[in-house]
Amino acid sequence: MQQNNTKPNPFEIDIKYLADFIVKIYERQHKFLNKQLAIHDDYINEFNMKNENKFYMYKDLKQTIHIGIGVNQLVDASQYNEWCSTSIAQKGLYMADFDGNTTGPFNEFTDHIWLPHVQLTCTIADSKVKIYPEFSENMNGEHIYAILNYIRKSLKSNDELSHYAALGTMKELDVAQYQQSVKQILKEIKQNHIEKTVIARQVEFKFNNLGVRKNAVLKNLLISKDDNYHIWIENKGLCFISETPERLVRIEGDTLYTNGVAGTLYGQDKNQQSLLKDEKNINEHNFVVKDIISGIEPYIKEDSIQVGAPKLLSNTHVHHIYTSIEAKLNQNEPIDIIQKMHPTPALGGVPTDKATSLMSTLEPFERHLYGAPIGIVSNQKECDIAVGIRSMMMDKKRAILYAGSGIVEGSSVQEEQKETLYKFKPMLTLLGAEKHVK
Numbered sequence: 041m042q043q044n045n046t047k048p049n050p051f052e053i054d055i056k057y058l059a060d061f062i063v064k065i066y067e068r069q070h071k072f073l074n075k076q077l078a079i080h081d082d083y084i085n086e087f088n089m090k091n092e093n094k095f096y097m098y099k100d101l102k103q104t105i106h107i108g109i110g111v112n113q114l115v116d117a118s119q120y121n122e123w124c125s126t127s128i129a130q131k132g133l134y135m136a137d138f139d140g141n142t143t144g145p146f147n148e149f150t151d152h153i154w155l156p157h158v159q160l161t162c163t164i165a166d167s168k169v170k171i172y173p174e175f176s177e178n179m180n181g182e183h184i185y186a187i188l189n190y191i192r193k194s195l196k197s198n199d200e201l202s203h204y205a206a207l208g209t210m211k212e213l214d215v216a217q218y219q220q221s222v223k224q225i226l227k228e229i230k231q232n233h234i235e236k237t238v239i240a241r242q243v244e245f246k247f248n249n250l251g252v253r254k255n256a257v258l259k260n261l262l263i264s265k266d267d268n269y270h271i272w273i274e275n276k277g278l279c280f281i282s283e284t285p286e287r288l289v290r291i292e293g294d295t296l297y298t299n300g301v302a303g304t305l306y307g308q309d310k311n312q313q314s315l316l317k318d319e320k321n322i323n324e325h326n327f328v329v330k331d332i333i334s335g336i337e338p339y340i341k342e343d344s345i346q347v348g349a350p351k352l353l354s355n356t357h358v359h360h361i362y363t364s365i366e367a368k369l370n371q372n373e374p375i376d377i378i379q380k381m382h383p384t385p386a387l388g389g390v391p392t393d394k395a396t397s398l399m400s401t402l403e404p405f406e407r408h409l410y411g412a413p414i415g416i417v418s419n420q421k422e423c424d425i426a427v428g429i430r431s432m433m434m435d436k437k438r439a440i441l442y443a444g445s446g447i448v449e450g451s452s453v454q455e456e457q458k459e460t461l462y463k464f465k466p467m468l469t470l471l472g473a474e475k476h477v478k
């Protein structure tokens with residue numbers, strides 16, 4: 041990243057062009073990486089091969105968008121403190137896979153901080169977007185500003201992409217096995233071994249031979265009105281995409297912010313406020329909040345914790361009970377805190393060990409980035425980390441969608457199956473395929 045501590049000059053665009061601007065950046069990734077200063081052809085080819093389709097976009101709950109193009113360096117999470125001791129302020133994308141087993145499709149990135157060649161941080165104030173470009177030492181800054189300028193000149197709000205629908209067939213996978221698993225968990229709960237276990241399932245959306253228009257899917261993610269994290273991580277054409285309401289942790293200065301999000305009502309035409317009075321959902325929510333608080337206790341100052349009153353968090357397809365939690369840190373070790381907090385019972389269960397081992401014997405697939413901590417980490421000991429639910433892994437031929445729900449006493453197989461079907465809707469909407477779920 042840039043070799044000085046001064047804030048780079050911001051680049052400004054009108055907010056109405058934001059989605060198109062980012063889609064165009066996505067389409068022109070190679071242009072950002074190609075023209076290096078005085079580097080001969082072989083190097084350029086090798087450089088392009090290495091950086092092929094390595095891109096991320098992470099929009100946090102404060103609407104700040106972080107974009108990364110290419111990989112300049114991968115910092116192993118265990119080297120975090122050494123990285124912090126370098127004087128240049130840097131930030132990058134951190135991801136873990138769900139259970140720390142690094143055999144997933146993004147295995148070279150998991151438990152690493154991905155420092156891109158070009159990083160764009162977009163902040164929104166009034167109706168303007170300020171874009172702060174930063175770039176690695178071997179990049180040409182003038183070249184990057186020239187591409188940004190070129191894109192700005194070519195902008196005309198392009199609605200066409202957002203009406204796109206991917207054509208294909210949808211299939212719920214392993215339904216009988218899922219139903220059996222919910223019954224099995226309910227049995228374990230009755231026998232009092234376990235209070236809550238989250239079980240997930242998958243839907244496959246196979247594209248027809250036209251394939252998928254990735255730039256249209258990205259645009260749909262960018263124009264989504266729901267107040268969630270929006271995540272796109274891509275490596276060699278394989279994309280992990282998530283629209284998640286779950287914050288694991290945000291650390292800003294000496295303050296830690298986290299949320300309990302659990303307890304669900306699905307569908308649009310229901311009395312949403314009733315969720316805040318529903319005993320089963322309140323119990324499920326309380327497990328999560330209690331566990332999060334005990335997880336952060338070693339890291340926070342006594343009596344500094346502020347827990348909000350439970351509120352309704354409403355999205356287009358599903359609504360949750362939400363509790364904000366804020367505290368002052370007594371020690372700031374972001375990576376340790378992330379690893380200690382994950383998985384909260386919103387994704388694992390109570391007690392964590394028993395619930396997660398039951399979950400892994402019952403789910404017929406690896407979770408990889410589904411439910412994993414993903415977010416921005418800086419060497420100034422700040423971070424903003426989401427949990428990768430309501431997500432999909434997409435390539436040219438198909439998308440595998442993931443969603444789960446917490447099973448507690450009083451859960452029913454049909455209700456949980458339906459709830460998860462609604463939780464697939466945000467990803468189906470990005471594909472323009474939501475009509476597949478009635």
Ligand SMILES: C=C(O[C@H]1C=CC=C(C(=O)O)[C@@H]1O)C(=O)O
Pocket residue numbers: 238240286301302303304360385386387429430442443444445446447463
């Ligand atoms: C595991 C998921 O949701 C979790 C997060 C919020 C509410 C949940 C629930 O009410 O079951 C789940 O614990 C998912 O969407 O895949």
